């Protein structure tokens with residue numbers, strides 16, 4: 001396994017149980033819906049993963065584009081959402097050829113940590129090109145340099161306790177500690193950014209951003225940013 005895309009394409013143990021996985025995607029979908037500006041919006045979920053609740057997001061907009069780099073995950077998305085005429089599945093490469101200024105809302109949640117800095121900057125350039133002048137980019141679940149893995153564990157356990165899967169979460173944490181995830185985390189690592197660093201990168205990509213009061217999902221120690229095309233830039 002060479003990178004995080006391979007990891008997410010494998011049979012990983014990142015979700016402790018079916019209930020955890022289902023609840024995870026329900027919470028993300030709920031939070032994405034909260035950012036949809038109108039029912040006729042075109043929405044792009046950048047590196048959406050399994051996106052199990054994407055139908056909920058699609059209900060709240062006109063078109064939902066699910067972009068995912070992992071080929072196995074993408075195959076499942078195509079099969080799962082084939083009957084849903086509002087949902088289109090794309091690779092990240094295909095985004096480069098989409099029409100510029102065609103998207104109202106781009107969401108990239110829990111992805112920046114898996115990219116190296118150059119990949120992240122390239123993704124921002126692609127997203128900036130796709131955004132309508134009135135569009136919005138929501139960058140969620142960004143890891144901070146001053147917050148370590150213990151808070152990730154605590155956030156998961158608190159979410160699990162609230163939703164009745166604490167035992168599964170504890171077993172899952174042990175499985176994860178013994179799994180490829182642990183190896184990937186020490187071999188490839190996770191990218192962390194301070195608030196100032198993210199804001200500087202977004203500014204460089206001609207996006208003007210603020211940090212949102214609340215993170216997408218259930219980990220309150222991670223950060224979400226809401227960005228718009230900077231005024232006066234093409």
Ligand SMILES: C[S@@+](CC[C@H](N)C(=O)[O-])C[C@H]1O[C@@H](n2cnc3c(N)ncnc32)[C@H](O)[C@@H]1O
Nearest residue numbers: 004005008028047048049070109110111114115
């Ligand atoms: C934790 S999942 C997040 C999925 C979804 N956005 C969510 O919030 O549940 C991480 C996603 O990032 C993708 N990913 C991993 N490495 C990447 C990279 N270098 N560039 C773009 N996407 C990547 C994976 O394929 C996976 O879909």
